[in-house]
Amino acid sequence: AAGVIQSPRHLIKEKRETATLKCYPIPRHDTVYWYQQGPGQDPQFLISFYEKMQSDKGSIPDRFSAQQFSDYHSELNMSSLELGDSALYFCASTPRGAEIQYFGAGTRLSVL
Amino acid sequence: DQQVKQNSPSLSVQEGRISILNCDYTNSMFDYFLWYKKYPAEGPTFLISISSIKDKNEDGRFTVFLNKSAKHLSLHIVPSQPGDSAVYFCAASGPSGAGSYQLTFGKGTKLSVIP
Numbered sequence: 001a002a003g004v005i006q007s008p009r010h011l012i013k014e015k016r017e018t019a020t021l022k023c024y025p026i027p028r029h030d031t032v033y034w035y036q037q038g039p040g041q042d043p044q045f046l047i048s049f050y051e052k053m054q055s056d057k058g059s060i061p062d063r064f065s066a067q068q069f070s071d072y073h074s075e076l077n078m079s080s081l082e083l084g085d086s087a088l089y090f091c092a093s094t095p096r097g098a099e100i101q102y103f104g105a106g107t108r109l110s111v112l
Numbered sequence: 113d114q115q116v117k118q119n120s121p122s123l124s125v126q127e128g129r130i131s132i133l134n135c136d137y138t139n140s141m142f143d144y145f146l147w148y149k150k151y152p153a154e155g156p157t158f159l160i161s162i163s164s165i166k167d168k169n170e171d172g173r174f175t176v177f178l179n180k181s182a183k184h185l186s187l188h189i190v191p192s193q194p195g196d197s198a199v200y201f202c203a204a205s206g207p208s209g210a211g212s213y214q215l216t217f218g219k220g221t222k223l224s225v226i227p
Binding site for chain 2: 048
C-alpha cells in the first residue's frame, strides 16, 4: 500500500539559509499534519491543512510557513534557519475527520 | 507542561513474556488515544488506538487499556518478540480546529525484548 512520502530524507543547511520540505500524502487523504521532533524529544505539532486551508496551528515559528496544494501535497518552508531548527520533521496524513494519522519517514534537517 | 507522560524511558523484557508500557495524561479534553511504534530512521508506525468511550481494545498480541478516571492508559504486548524492540510513543488527541486532530505525544519508551 502507498505510504506518506517525504522529500528530501536528509537536508544540510547553514544558518540563515532557507529550506523547503515536501510531503505527499497517502492517496485520497486530504488532511496533512506537520510535526517537529528535536533530539531526544517527542514530536511536536506544527501545523495542519485540510482541503488546502490551514486547519490548526501549533508551535510553528513565524519564520516557517506551509501550504497545501490542489493535489493535496504540502510544503513546509523554513527561512532564516537557526541551529535549533535541526530536527526530524514528520508529515502525517489522514482522510477528513479521521483520527489515526499515518506518518512518513521524515526529513532530517541539520543546520550548521 | 507535558500533557502526555511516559515515565519509563526504557523497558527490558524476556522474549515470550508480557510487555506493559504505561502512559498518563493530564488534559481531560483528550478523547482518543493512540500508540505508535518507531524504529530508528523511520517515521512512527500506527499500532493500536482507543476511544475514550471504551476501556479496552485488542488487536492480536496488542491490547490497550484506558482508565479515564485515573487518566491512564497502558499497552500490553503478549507474547513479546524480539521484533517488538523499538521506541513506543503514546499519543492523544481531542477536538481542535476545523476537523483537525493534532496529536500530543509522550516522550516515548524504548522497549528491548531479549531473546
